[in-house]
Each structure stands twice: as structure tokens, then as C-alpha cells.
Amino acid sequence: MTAISGDRKRSSRLKEKTLDGYNFAYLDDQTKRMIRRATLKAVAIPGYQVPFGSREMPLPFGWGTGGIQVTASIIGIDDTLKVIDQGADDTTNAVNIRRFFAKTAGVETTENTSDASIIQTRHRIPEVKLKSDQIIVYQVPIPEPLRWIEPREQETRKMHALTEYGVMHVGLYENIAHFGKVTTSYDYPVQVNDHYVMSPSPIPKFDNPKMDKMPALQLFGAGREKRIYAVPPYTKVKSLDFDDHPFEIESWSECCALCGSSSSFLDEVITDDKGSRMFVCSDSNFCAERRAKGHKGPGLPRKLEIKDIE
Amino acid sequence: MALLDESIDYIPLETGFDDPVYESQIVFRKILKVMSEPGTIKKIKNKLSAPAPMTKATAAICLTLMDFQTKVWMDLPRDSEASKYLKFHTGLKFVEHSSEADFLVFFYAPDEFPPLNLGTDENPETAATVIIQTQSLDDTGKLKLTGPGIKKSRFLNAESIPTSLWDHRGKANSLFPKGIDIILTSNKQLSALPRTTKITMIKTEKG
Numbered sequence: 442m443t444a445i446s447g448d449r450k451r452s453s454r455l456k457e458k459t460l461d462g463y464n465f466a467y468l469d470d471q472t473k474r475m476i477r478r479a480t481l482k483a484v485a486i487p488g489y490q491v492p493f494g495s496r497e498m499p500l501p502f503g504w505g506t507g508g509i510q511v512t513a514s515i516i517g518i519d520d521t522l523k524v525i526d527q528g529a530d531d532t533t534n535a536v537n538i539r540r541f542f543a544k545t546a547g548v549e550t551t552e553n554t555s556d557a558s559i560i561q562t563r564h565r566i567p568e569v570k571l572k573s574d575q576i577i578v579y580q581v582p583i584p585e586p587l588r589w590i591e592p593r594e595q596e597t598r599k600m601h602a603l604t605e606y607g608v609m610h611v612g613l614y615e616n617i618a619h620f621g622k623v624t625t626s627y628d629y630p631v632q633v634n635d636h637y638v639m640s641p642s643p644i645p646k647f648d649n650p651k652m653d654k655m656p657a658l659q660l661f662g663a664g665r666e667k668r669i670y671a672v673p674p675y676t677k678v679k680s681l682d683f684d685d686h687p688f689e690i691e692s693w694s695e696c697c698a699l700c701g702s703s704s705s706f707l708d709e710v711i712t713d714d715k716g717s718r719m720f721v722c723s724d725s726n727f728c729a730e731r732r733a734k735g736h737k738g739p740g741l742p743r744k745l746e747i748k749d750i751e
Numbered sequence: 752m753a754l755l756d757e758s759i760d761y762i763p764l765e766t767g768f769d770d771p772v773y774e775s776q777i778v779f780r781k782i783l784k785v786m787s788e789p790g791t792i793k794k795i796k797n798k799l800s801a802p803a804p805m806t807k808a809t810a811a812i813c814l815t816l817m818d819f820q821t822k823v824w825m826d827l828p829r830d831s832e833a834s835k836y837l838k839f840h841t842g843l844k845f846v847e848h849s850s851e852a853d854f855l856v857f858f859y860a861p862d863e864f865p866p867l868n869l870g871t872d873e874n875p876e877t878a879a880t881v882i883i884q885t886q887s888l889d890d891t892g893k894l895k896l897t898g899p900g901i902k903k904s905r906f907l908n909a910e911s912i913p914t915s916l917w918d919h920r921g922k923a924n925s926l927f928p929k930g931i932d933i934i935l936t937s938n939k940q941l942s943a944l945p946r947t948t949k950i951t952m953i954k955t956e957k958g
């Protein structure tokens with residue numbers, strides 16, 4: 442049977458390509474089984490935070506150990522992994538996590554969003570629409586969206602169970618009363634499948650609409666607080682808002698200085714100490730692909746002038 | 752809680768995974784796929800052998816998800832070949848009462864579920880996962896599925912499952928977030944119906 446010899450080949454490839462003395466993808470199988478069972482329950486109850494027995498990882502908590510544990514429990518030798526941090530593939534955090542899985546799991550890595558089967562992310566969702574059969578794993582620092590209102594775990598559990606989210610709305614509304622709009626621009630709370638209110642992790646609210654009915658599976662891992670949650674494909678994800686203050690995303694009057702995109706999330710980059718600045722795509726792969734296709738932006742950073750401030 | 756302590760004095764003829772780390776990851780991704788896209792059907796390609804009446808898909812799923820931390824109830828006697836096989840290969844804990852189980856395995860679909868753990872409003876993840884072996888799985892209809900993981904609707908036909916069982920499931924799942932998460936198997940195939948999936952029975956010509 443060809444299937445068997447195929448398996449054998451892969452198995453020896455697995456042993457060849459991963460580091461000696463390490464478990465495949467670092468975690469032992471007992472830990473993976475526990476995380477896998479929690480992940481299935483997370484998928485079965487969209488937006489609900491499933492507690493799991495988080496393990497020590499060889500990286501500090503701020504590095505996204507929750508996301509890493511989720512990725513380690515699902516990843517296989519045939520996966521292609523992309524890791525981004527703030528939209529970029531080349532930041533220290535992203536490079537280290539990518540290297541970690543290349544070493545311990547022997548997987549292929551990529552910067553190209555469309556080529557990835559698993560995308561681990563901190564702070565962004567790629568601009569390119571994710572597809573069915575892709576999985577995006579979010580690194581989550583604070584999983585409980587109600588924590589700033591109600592510090593007691595038993596109480597937040599009750600509020601979630603009964604969808605008692607009045608206080609959450611009051612909090613957002615007070616924000617409007619003070620500032621005339623909702624000023625929360627990162628980690629903006631969403632409601633999943635008309636039930637659980639969920640923290641989307643510190644992505645800009647610009648990315649929130651991408652979560653709604655996304656064809657890819659979305660998994661969230663919080664290492665310090667030991668929580669896994671999920672949004673299955675094609676599931677309704679709605680950003681909290683009010684009739685008189687509908688949800689709005691950020692927009693820019695500029696386009697990307699490098700690729701000219703006017704539909705992507707832009708970072709402001711200060712280019713010298715004289716106040717010169719430019720706006721560029723936060724998603725570095727998206728920007729590079731556009732430039733490769735010949736798209737050009739206005740380029741050159743310009744000097745900050747008074748009219749820019751007004 | 753009655754956990755039956757059984758020492759392993761029995762080595763089954765049937766084999767488990769040849770390469771557990773590699774194979775269980777592949778099987779897990781198939782379970783994850785069908786649980787996140789309810790009603791889709793995936794196929795197990797592992798070469799493990801399982802004692803009758805256990806099929807390959809049921810065996811592969813149990814070997815992937817169960818271990819000494821999981822409490823399991825089965826509709827077969829404890830001294831059946833299938834029970835001994837799973838005990839040997841996973842180290843799972845069999846429980847006497849179905850309501851204590853994390854996993855229930857039905858080799859024969861019942862008319863109604865026995866008492867089982869639906870979880871609590873505050874901790875719905877503690878609900879049991881139910882694995883049911885069916886005679887065949889296909890996408891020809893009978894059950895119209897809607898809910899998370901399904902773009903518009905999906906069709907599934909799980910032969911040998913009585914309508915009364917779907918009714919029972921529907922009642923349990925009306926208590927959301929409490930509910931029953933089901934994995935269906937048939938020979939080498941698997942599919943899943945998490946608690947969020949709404950089932951509409953399609954009336955066929957035959958009635």
C-alpha cells in the first residue's frame with residue numbers, strides 16, 4: 442500500500458528535520474491531547490473561553506505562549522506556517538516563533554499569507570482575505586473582555602452564561618458621552634454568534650470586520666490566563682455598538698507611501714528627527730506583493746508642515 | 752465517583768498507531784475540521800486495526816483524544832475486545848455511570864441518550880462528547896444543518912440513527928450554552944455535530 446510507505450517516509454522526514462531530544466513541536470503528547478480536547482470544546486462553544494492547563498514554554502509570557510501552545514498542538518509536518526507581529530513577518534518576535542517551529546516541528550515557513558496553512562499572529566489580521574482550510578491563531582494577553590468591569594471570575598462566568606452584557610454597553614456608552622465616539626481602537630469587543638462577548642486580542646478595530654463570517658478557523662490562546670477560545674468558519678462576529686453610534690473603523694486621508702494602497706491599515710513612520718513622516722502598510726507582505734505587481738505610492742517621506750497638523 | 756481500577760493484564764492483537772505523535776496529529780486535524788465545519792465528512796487513512804464492532808475511525812478518534820485523564824462510558828461490556836483494546840492503547844478510565852463520562856462511545860445508536868453531563872451554564876466545556884458509530888455517512892440529505900461553521904446550509908445523512916435521538920439532542924441543546932457535542936463515525940469516515948448546529952429533518956418520499 443502506497444499510503445503506508447508514504448507515512449513511513451514522512452515519519453523519517455520528521456525525525457530527520459526536527460531537533461534531537463525535543464518532542465515534535467516541543468510539547469509532549471499528553472499536553473497536546475489536553476490542549477486538543479480544550480480546543481474542540483472551544484470550537485463547539487464559539488467565543489467561550491475554555492480553561493486549559495497551560496505549560497511552561499521556553500519563551501516569556503509576553504511572547505505569546507498561549508498562541509504558541511495552540512499552534513504546537515495543531516501543527517503537523519505538512520503544514521506551512523506564517524508568523525506575524527504587528528503585521529510584519531520580520532520583527533524579532535515573529536522571527537523567533539517561526540524559527541522555534543521550524544526547529545522543533547520541521548515545518549515549512551512562509552511570509553506569503555495565501556501559502557500558509559497556519560498563521561500565528563499578534564496584533565493584526567492579514568489584509569488578504571483568509572481562505573477555508575486556513576487556521577489563524579491569535580496570541581492573547583487578556584482574554585476576558587469583562588475583566589475591567591468585573592474582576593471576579595465567577596461573576597464574569599455568570600454574565601457570559603446569561604448574556605448579561607448591559608454593563609459592557611454602559612462602559613462603551615460612557616466613552617461616547619465623554620469623547621463623542623468610542624475611543625477604544627484596539628481589542629474592541631465583539632459578540633460571537635449572538636451569544637458570547639469576546640476579546641479579539643489587541644488587533645486594531647480596523648480588523649474586526651474581517652472576523653465576521655471568515656472562511657478560516659480562528660483560534661485564540663492566552664498563556665498567562667490559561668484560556669483557549671475559538672470562532673468557527675462562517676460565524677457571525679459583531680462589534681458592539683449603538684443605534685445612534687454605529688461601529689466605525691479607522692480610515693486615513695493618505696495612502697501607503699510605498700504601494701499606494703488606500704484600503705489597508707497604515708502605520709505612521711517617523712523617518713527623521715525633523716518631523717518627516719510617512720504612512721505605510723502595517724501588513725508588510727501585503728505591501729511587498731503590491732509593489733511586486735507594480736503598484737507605487739507617492740514615496741518619499743515629506744517634511745511635517747503646519748497644514749498637516751490642522 | 753466510581754472509577755474502576757483495572758490493571759492491564761491483557762495485550763490486544765489489534766494494533767494502535769504505528770507512529771502515535773505523527774498519526775494522532777493528522778487525526779486530530781480531521782476531528783478539528785469536522786467539529787469546526789459541522790456535517791463535513793473526512794476519512795481516516797491510518798492503518799491501525801480495531802476489534803469488531805469498533806471501526807477504524809472510532810478507534811483512531813479514541814486513540815487521539817483519550818488518555819488516563821479521560822473518563823469514558825461505552826455501550827459494550829467492560830470485558831469486550833473493544834473495551835480492552837481502548838484501555839490498553841490509551842489508559843483511559845472507564846466509568847460505571849454514563850453521567851460521569853467525558854466521552855460516551857455508542858457502537859449502536861440508542862433511541863435516547865442515557866443520563867449524560869451537559870456541562871453547566873458557567874462551565875459548558877465540561878459537557879460530554881458523544882461518539883456514535885453509524886452504518887453509513889453521506890451528504891445526500893435527511894438532515895439539513897445550519898449554524899456556526901456552515902456557510903448557508905449543509906446536508907448529512909447518518910444511517911441507523913433514530914429520529915428520537917435527534918429530538919433528544921435538540922432538547923438538550925436548547926439549554927445552550929449547555930449541550931451535547933457529537934462525533935459521528937462510519938467505517939473510516941467521521942463527521943461532527945457540535946451543540947450549536949441546528950438540525951432540520953428533511954421529509955423523504957418514503958416518509
Ligand SMILES: [Zn+2]
Pocket residue numbers: 697698699700701702721722727728729731
Ligand atoms: Zn503598502
